[in-house]
Amino acid sequence: MLIGLLPVEGVAGADMDALEAFVTRHYGCATRRLPDLAMPADGYDAHRSQYEATALLKAALLVRPADVDRLLVVTDKDIFIPMLTFIFGQAQVEGPTALLSLARLKQEFYGMTGRRDLMLERAHKEIVHELGHTFGLVHCQDRQCAMALSINVTNIDIKRDSLCGGCARNLAGRLEALGW
Numbered sequence: 001m002l003i004g005l006l007p008v009e010g011v012a013g014a015d016m017d018a019l020e021a022f023v024t025r026h027y028g029c030a031t032r033r034l035p036d037l038a039m040p041a042d043g044y045d046a047h048r049s050q051y052e053a054t055a056l057l058k059a060a061l062l063v064r065p066a067d068v069d070r071l072l073v074v075t076d077k078d079i080f081i082p083m084l085t086f087i088f089g090q091a092q093v094e095g096p097t098a099l100l101s102l103a104r105l106k107q108e109f110y111g112m113t114g115r116r117d118l119m120l121e122r123a124h125k126e127i128v129h130e131l132g133h134t135f136g137l138v139h140c141q142d143r144q145c146a147m148a149l150s151i152n153v154t155n156i157d158i159k160r161d162s163l164c165g166g167c168a169r170n171l172a173g174r175l176e177a178l179g180w
């Protein structure tokens with residue numbers, strides 16, 4: 001399995017390094033860092049001062065190399081889909097692409113002093129969550145499982161950056177079926 005990492009312009013290189021190291025460690029697979037993706041012009045909603053997740057995913061699919069099995073797109077901008085106020089991330093279920101926003105994982109977003117370690121911890125959990133969707137996993141009722149739905153950072157802080165036993169077995173079966 002090869003996981004590509006695609007930073008959207010603006011994400012700090014050091015943050016991408018840390019996230020890439022986590023992906024390598026967590027999945028034990030090869031990774032490839034792609035050049036920064038320019039923010040698509042139609043992605044910004046001036047009314048909401050947010051970026052539309054779907055526009056980002058579309059732009060990412062256009063640059064996805066064919067040999068990359070899964071593509072993790074990372075932005076530091078606040079993102080939304082029309083039916084929700086905001087989202088931490090989005091994924092194509094059993095599709096190749098997952099999107100993660102770092103914006104609301106940062107303490108600064110809530111008027112607090114920045115804590116990079118906490119931001120990265122939260123990002124790790126949401127990476128396992130969104131990539132989990134791309135492997136076909138659905139939301140889990142175990143609040144500590146990475147596949148639990150999070151609607152705020154408190155929910156994320158309760159979770160682990162790993163899957164519960166049931167989700168882990170499900171994932172192993174799916175990866176085996178894919179030959180990964």
Ligand SMILES: [Zn+2]
Nearest residue numbers: 129133139149
């Ligand atoms: Zn989810």
Ligand SMILES: [Zn+2]
Nearest residue numbers: 140145164167
């Ligand atoms: Zn679970």
